[in-house]
Structure formats: C-alpha cells, structure tokens
Amino acid sequence: SYVLTQPPSVSVAPGQTARVTCGGDDIGSKSVHWYQQKPGQAPVLVVYDDSDRPSGIPDRFSGSNSGNTATLTISRVEAGDEADYYCQVWDSRNDNLVFGGGTELTVL
Amino acid sequence: QVQLQESGPGLVRPSQTLSLSCAVSGDSTKSGEHYWSWIRQPPGKGLEWMGYIYSSGNTYYNPSLKSRLTMSLEMSKNQFSLKLTSVTAADTAVYYCARGPTKWGLKNFDKWGQGTLVTVSS
DSSP states (O other): OOOOBHHHEEEEEETSSSEEEEETTGGGHHHHHEEETTTTSSEEEETTTTTOOOTOOTEEEEEEEETTEEEEOSSSSSSGGOOOEEEEEEEETEEEEEEEEEEEEEEE | OEEEEESSSSSEETOOEEEEEEEEEEEEETSEEEEEEEEEOOTOOOEEEEEEEEEEEEEEOTTTTTEEEEEEGGGGGGGEEEESSSOOOGGEEEEEEEEEEESOOOOOOOEEEOEEEEEEEO
C-alpha cells in the first residue's frame, strides 16, 4: 500500500516560515491535499490539488509538490497556526485514499 | 452554509455492529456534485479514510475495512449512514462524516462534521 511520511513535529518562531513535508513514492505525480486540525476540532482543508487554497484560507498557506516530496509552507507563522497538519492523496493503484501520519506544528 | 452532523451511540459492545448517521444541511446528497465520506481517528492517532458513497448508491471502501463496512444513503432525510460489523477495541475512534470527493475527481474533503466519539467496550 502507498505510504505518506511526515515528520512528527515541526517548531517555528512567530513570524517565521514553517515547512511541513510529506514524502511518498513519486508523490509529484499525485494530487496532494493538506488539512489543519486543532485540538478537539475537525480537520479543515487548507490546501488542495498541491497548491490551491479554499476560500477563506489565508494566503500565508501555500503548497508545492515535486518528485518524492510535497510541502506545505506557512509564512509569517502566528500562534493560531499551532495544530496538527495532515497530507492526503488518492492511491489509484490500490483504489485507496491515504493520509500521512500527521505533523504537530509548535509555535515557540 | 454546508453543515454535517454525526449521530449515533457513543458506546458499542465488542463483536456488535457500530451504526452512525450523518445529517447534511446546506447541500443535497442527491445533487450528484459530491461523494459523501466517513473518516475516523483513534484517540491520539491519525486519520483513516473509511469509504464514500455517491448519489447513485455506488460505494468505495477502504480495502482494509471492506469486509465489515456498509454505507448507505437516506435521500429523503438528506443523510447518509455507516455500519461497521464485528467491532473490537481497535475501532474506538472519533468518527467524522465529510463532503467529498467531488464528482470531477478532486479527491479531498472540503466540509466536515464535528465528529462523534465511539468507544468499543464491554
């Protein structure tokens, strides 16, 4: 089955840039989606189709995808960005939808 | 404004069947614009896609759950449901219903319910 690998945690100071990676075999050929989940809340879609943002998501959130790594970039990080972030793809070979294990973003 | 709301028992006995419903407002399960999904999250762990259903009744299940999972639509009530049989403690999780994928093939979830915790215990 297809595996997505995320670092368990990322730390960043306020105002700096956070990068959350998502590794997978030839992930660049797939469409990657990113979710933000704050404690006790449902996930929220923040980036879809590698780099598009749903309405209402600040342009501080951006995404890229190439080769074996997709990246969610959060610019000018704020305390309110502290959350778990999950990447997600569709594994067409196995007809399965896969989530990464999640990355806990800590704002120092 | 699209909203989804899960409902069902919070406690299920081992080996029994877990049944949940998701009521949709602000959109129609029979519009054909989206599929409708279930995703779960064990306490302290990550997300697991369970399956989705289309307005035609066609279903797509996670291969790891396929033998135990049934999803259905109740269009008259604008809701959809899941049944998971032969549950064990490993099925203890927060269960989310969500809107997505789109009919155009964008396989993500743009609206989520608040989630409901289901505990499997005797």
